[in-house]
Amino acid sequence: MRSPLPFALGLLALGTLAFDAAATPPADEAPVTIEIQGRTTVATTLLEAWSALSQQARVNWPFAYVGAERTDIATRQMQRRLRAELDGLAMQARLQRQTGLADGLGEWSRALDAQAPARIPGRVDPSWLMAHPRHMPALADLDRVGWCETPSWVEAWTPQGVTRLDWHPGMTTETLLNALPEAARAESERLALIDPRGGIRRLGMAAWNRQSATLVPGSRVVLQLPLDEVSARWVDARLPDFLATRLPGDTCHTFTPDAASRLTTATD
Template identity: 35%
Template sequence: MRKHSQWLLVCASCALASLASTGAFAQALDDTIGREAAQPPTVSSLIAAWMAFPELDQVVWPYSYIRVAEDDERARQVRSDLGQELSTLAARLDAYGGRQPLRSTVKAWQKRLGTLSATRVPGDWSPASLMTRPYQRPPVSAITALGACRAPDWVEVWDANGIHRTDWRGGLTLSDLLTDRSLRSGSAGRVAIVDPYGQIIHRGVQAWNFADAPLAPGSRVIASLPLNGEAFPWIRDAIARVLAHAPPADDCREVQILATGGSHE
């Protein structure tokens, strides 16, 4: 737990230190001084929007996010396509019989995916990160909300056993999950890992292609089902994409914003 707290403190302090060291911080702060407490706030830039975020000093930036209406629609389409594929798979498992454990897993996956209504845009949208890439900032006019989650203390696994979480500890890696039998690797030979920022990487989990990976708090590891066929790696990756566009933790607060213009600042 001490290492966990230190990791979060470093994330927060580095972001705020970088922010405070630039003139843009002063400008963004000036933009928000005297702003009324009524929500949603009206802002002229994404950085100014973050400066207006309630209890900004409590934000742990790897677990912050933005929402964009266009991305919401794309995420809904991915969920819809995945839902149809899982429904087809469930029907086939029922027809073949003798696959009740996997049928229960698919049902658990469907149930969880059905609860994921909130979305986000994957990436690091902290003020410090935005200042280092001024030409890659989304226009504030496209953003509908900002959010921040309480830092989780778990790593989530999606595999043939369903969905389960293991306590995060300092230095936790993919190989630890395999050693602890907290992860069934599936038939595809690789798993998808979604980090807190929503970035997706793939790692081999067989003897011939094994590649270890560190796991941050809130990481999600998705394995394919232990069945043969091209559909199963696709399902694994579709679940990863859905989770990458979901908020990075459970306990989140969100503030809608109104833009005064299309500034990228």
């Protein structure tokens, strides 16, 4: 009997890869298979699927993701509610002659409509899965797995609209705020920072509560709305949760497990 050690070492090696550009997935529709102890078998766990994929492409682990239709339903409902609340707030701002805010809220609503497919927030790279096996999603419960190429931007949602700025090493929320027009940030006191894995941090940004955090490529920052309305507070609370379910980049490669827990390629 062949020793399982080579396979285990192969899995451990996956955790050392980071920020490699994702290669184009194979075009055929054959199930992804792996070789274990001299025999070929269909992947049945997420860890095995990642092992198989990493032999065919350079997986960009910090931007890896999984998704499931069961969670998509809830995020679509949240998306509809967010757009309805934003449209109502935009109308109210326009009636109060706050044209800039009304236009910005309208841009938020349109950006939500154009957002990419959903993912389940959280780390799913092999090193994390091996350290937290009880939290590994069942492959049969997933509808897609994949990764995005590392983006070159960070995204700011301000009362004046949605803006992307070029990311650079050492960039922080402080430098991002300083790069924005004063009118886009002057009336907000707090912000939410969403990292590419879907983690959310809420920070102060006014003179009396200012905090700073490092930004990585693909980060999204949402500034608090300058409105004292129940619906505005709801948007402040829920929009970061929704953005945490968005794919962490623009160029992504997705694979779809079939009903038999096989992995087949899908279009990007």
